[in-house]
């Protein structure tokens with residue numbers, strides 16, 4: 320399937336609703352454990368299964384986490400807000416309503432600047448972030464061709480992040496979703512695991528003729544469960560709508576289901592409007608009033624966020640965009656990089672290459688954080704600095720790195736014990752070069768006749784003669800000096 324709009328006369332307009340489960344210890348309105356993957360219906364109580372007379376109490380952490388996300392997305396935080404009932408019937412919802420927020424969300428009027436693949440930055444408006452509770456989960460059982468329900472997820476806290484319809488392509492949607500996901504991880508407020516359903520996404524798509532001001536009629540696709548599925552769903556849906564319009568048809572506002580296996584969207588029902596949910600203030604819960612100094616305190620606690628960090632790496636440290644993205648994607652890698660930069664003394668690009676190369680390989684191979692080994696930023700900087708100064712070769716640096724993983728010896732001690740110091744004494748190297756050149760007249764002539772790889776051979780001979788300890792840059796320099804005399 321084509322990965323973009325088939326008809327250039329049209330523009331895609333996308334708005335996204337991201338639901339993120341918060342990783343609080345307990346659920347939103349009761350003291351049941353908020354944990355994924357436990358035995359079915361083992362984390363339930365009269366409150367989250369809506370037994371008559373059970374009363375909810377709001378978990379303060381839910382408000383705290385949502386406000387943090389609000390700050391991260393540059394929102395206005397409403398310090399006085401409330402919760403509302405959203406009424407609908409579904410077998411996974413024992414109350415027959417969901418506690419959500421209707422007219423006064425906790426956070427609103429924000430934005431997020433996302434970095435696109437081509438290096439351009441795009442500002443996407445954030446309409447609102449509100450708190451709500453998750454529903455249970457239906458389990459469809461083939462054995463008796465019926466459905467069972469697991470209420471462990473009932474009342475797990477969620478934030479819903481609603482974007483403005485500012486997204487213009489599936490690529491922009493992906494950049495936005497990836498940035499939201501990494502911010503959730505940096506704030507440590509959600510596991511942000513799509514495969515466990517802790518982030519889910521509803522996609523609103525419409526199309527309009529270019530230069531047309533009004534938006535077209537939108538269709539919503541529910542619970543798209545991966546970012547690549549969201550991209551495919553957007554492209555498919557946009558092309559479907561264009562085809563309908565081009566054939567003289569009309570787009571109906573409706574909710575569609577994205578079938579990622581078949582790569583198509585299927586109409587489910589005509590889209591509900593807010594009035595269909597008969598929202599009204601939740602009578603069992605009081606007004607939420609958040610102290611303004613507490614809101615400020617939460618703002619002060621926000622760490623440097625991944626998209627801001629990535630821009631800093633690119634603009635201030637000259638790291639290529641792809642590398643910067645790989646560094647910030649992993650909290651340990653970016654922490655190690657920042658620590659190395661704070662120590663200073665070696666090039667940012669070299670540190671980045673080491674972290675994305677050898678350090679990442681070790682983390683993958685051992686399946687643990689680099690902080691669970693004996694490697695420290697100080698030791699890594701020391702190795703890189705020795706290589707940059709020509710005191711040890713790159714391969715000797717790798718030997719030292721291997722050694723410090725499991726040993727607490729100092730870098731200098733390992734270099735000494737293993738005899739890894741390079742010969743950078745030009746007098747010693749000069750003698751080696753002279754010996755090599757006197758034995759390799761043919762290679763000298765080859766080089767003079769334009770065979771440039773003969774130079775590499777000669778440097779290689781010097782390395783061999785010095786048992787790998789000659790500084791290759793110095794050897795090369797001296798070889799050229801003699802050949803060109």
Ligand SMILES: [Zn+2]
Pocket residue numbers: 346349350351362363364365366367368
């Ligand atoms: Zn409960």
